[in-house]
Amino acid sequence: MQSLTNRSKMVSDKKMTFLEKLYLPAIFGGMIITAKHLFRKNNTIKYPEEQRVFAPVYRGQHVLKRDEQGRENCTACGLCAVACPAEAITMVANERKKGEEHLYREEKYAEVYEINMLRCIFCGLCEEACPKEAIFLTDRIVKTDDNRPDFVYGKDRLVEDVNNRIDVSRRQLTGKRKEK
Amino acid sequence: MIKVTIDDIEIEVEEGTTILNAARMIGGDVVPPAMCYYSALPGTGGKCRTCLVEVAAGSTKDPRPMPKLMVSCSTQVMDGMIVKNKTSERVIENRAGVVEFLLANHPLDCPVCDQAGECDLQNLGFENGKEATRYEEERRTFEPIDIGDHIKLNMNRCILCYRCVHVANQLTDQRVHGALHRGDHTEISTYIEKAIDNDFSGNMIDVCPVGALTDRTARFKSRVWFLNPMNATCECTKCSGKAVVWMFGKEVYKVTTRQDKYGEVEQVDGKPQWLCDECRFDKKDVSKWTIEGARHIDRHSVISQGHYEKPNPLDNKPKNIK
Numbered sequence: 001m002q003s004l005t006n007r008s009k010m011v012s013d014k015k016m017t018f019l020e021k022l023y024l025p026a027i028f029g030g031m032i033i034t035a036k037h038l039f040r041k042n043n044t045i046k047y048p049e050e051q052r053v054f055a056p057v058y059r060g061q062h063v064l065k066r067d068e069q070g071r072e073n074c075t076a077c078g079l080c081a082v083a084c085p086a087e088a089i090t091m092v093a094n095e096r097k098k099g100e101e102h103l104y105r106e107e108k109y110a111e112v113y114e115i116n117m118l119r120c121i122f123c124g125l126c127e128e129a130c131p132k133e134a135i136f137l138t139d140r141i142v143k144t145d146d147n148r149p150d151f152v153y154g155k156d157r158l159v160e161d162v163n164n165r166i167d168v169s170r171r172q173l174t175g176k177r178k179e180k
Numbered sequence: 181m182i183k184v185t186i187d188d189i190e191i192e193v194e195e196g197t198t199i200l201n202a203a204r205m206i207g208g209d210v211v212p213p214a215m216c217y218y219s220a221l222p223g224t225g226g227k228c229r230t231c232l233v234e235v236a237a238g239s240t241k242d243p244r245p246m247p248k249l250m251v252s253c254s255t256q257v258m259d260g261m262i263v264k265n266k267t268s269e270r271v272i273e274n275r276a277g278v279v280e281f282l283l284a285n286h287p288l289d290c291p292v293c294d295q296a297g298e299c300d301l302q303n304l305g306f307e308n309g310k311e312a313t314r315y316e317e318e319r320r321t322f323e324p325i326d327i328g329d330h331i332k333l334n335m336n337r338c339i340l341c342y343r344c345v346h347v348a349n350q351l352t353d354q355r356v357h358g359a360l361h362r363g364d365h366t367e368i369s370t371y372i373e374k375a376i377d378n379d380f381s382g383n384m385i386d387v388c389p390v391g392a393l394t395d396r397t398a399r400f401k402s403r404v405w406f407l408n409p410m411n412a413t414c415e416c417t418k419c420s421g422k423a424v425v426w427m428f429g430k431e432v433y434k435v436t437t438r439q440d441k442y443g444e445v446e447q448v449d450g451k452p453q454w455l456c457d458e459c460r461f462d463k464k465d466v467s468k469w470t471i472e473g474a475r476h477i478d479r480h481s482v483i484s485q486g487h488y489e490k491p492n493p494l495d496n497k498p499k500n501i502k
Contacts, residue, residue: 078402093401
């Protein structure tokens with residue numbers, strides 16, 4: 001049969017010579033390769049002292065945005081949850097009462113909004129589905145933990161702080177929003 | 181029996197049938213969409229103009245084409261009539277225009293609206309509309325009001341199909357709501373807030389093709405695509421007791437009438453299966469219903485996501501295992 005590549009080698013079972021039986025040349029050959037690597041540039045970095053620059057399309061922990069007046073953008077329409085392939089998002093909606101107009105932008109708001117960060121695969125489909133520009137994935141990393149229930153992030157950890165906004169302008173300039 | 185040809189498909193129908201009903205007998209793509217016509221409510225139709233079709237030949241006796249597009253829901257067929265729906269460029273272009281008109285004053289609040297997912301206007305816009313809006317003027321706005329204890333009226337979303345007025349006229353003893361003012365000032369309303377408390381007035385929620393009339397008992401509870409529609413019956417002296425209960429786990433979130441593929445109430449032996457208000461609003465407990473099984477949902481509908489038609493989740497005994 002004709003071989004597909006020219007890399008195939010015939011296997012031989014010839015006896016080793018005396019030099020080969022000593023193994024020393026092979027050992028030294030290997031040690032030279034190891035020694036070369038000692039002087040090469042490292043492929044790893046010393047996290048967390050040193051940190052890599054994230055690509056603008058990096059998808060990390062989610063944020064629920066507020067508008068310029070500090071009102072929550074999310075209206076609990078459920079499109080993120082229906083788009084989510086991992087079924088990580090759940091929500092309970094509620095009606096905005098009179099006097100709460102400064103808290104929520106629309107008539108309806110999410111009373112409970114939870115993302116299970118262990119289920120989430122950070123695909124960004126929720127962000128793409130959102131009609132209200134409420135949910136964004138940021139360049140923050142989801143913190144490690146040793147307790148499973150703690151990975152279910154509620155509104156306390158998802159909604160951005162009014163005084164400490166999270167900048168997502170870089171994400172707004174990528175993908176489908178670029179054309180706007 | 182007379183012969184008509186709709187989109188090159190010939191069918192024999194009885195005299196007096198409308199073009200729309202003849203098309204529904206053929207089924208499939210041939211059927212023009214309808215927003216105001218409702219088969220179970222005599223007198224509806226002719227308002228929304230979405231069902232306009234081209235009549236290429238009037239009849240065998242007079243084969244001249246009709247100069248304008250005709251309203252298929254109220255035009256009767258003639259022998260030898262040739263109708264064009266999907267095959268006519270004029271109809272497709274015109275329908276996109278009608279959608280644009282219907283959406284002119286419609287707020288884009290689908291993320292808030294409870295009707296989203298089962299909304300006829302969403303489907304109509306998706307199938308026949310244009311991608312972008314050209315409307316720049318200010319939309320007319322109203323404050324949402326409660327008409328009756330169970331029904332919310334959001335006039336912003338209304339497309340003035342008058343179906344609810346016909347429900348009130350034909351199903352309830354005393355009509356207490358209707359259309360006020362004229363022209364583009366028309367609004368559906370009651371003279372006195374919370375005036376509606378008739379036994380069958382809840383049916384106007386199902387009849388409404390958009391989210392103008394919504395169920396207050398299920399308001400903002402969940403989106404339709406997270407719910408599981410199940411066929412259910414209950415014993416009721418006032419109505420048929422045949423309903424669809426929309427369940428979330430083992431909780432009943434809302435109760436509606438059974439609707440066919442055109443979004444109209446199912447009829448048994450020519451009798452529409454309307455629901456009374458007691459069954460619709462007060463029986464929010466599974467124990468009050470006999471669950472027949474999962475409701476069939478078209479797989480193209482968003483409601484079909486997460487909706488499994490077999491097996492019955494309430495059935496504790498698996499049937500397949502002997």
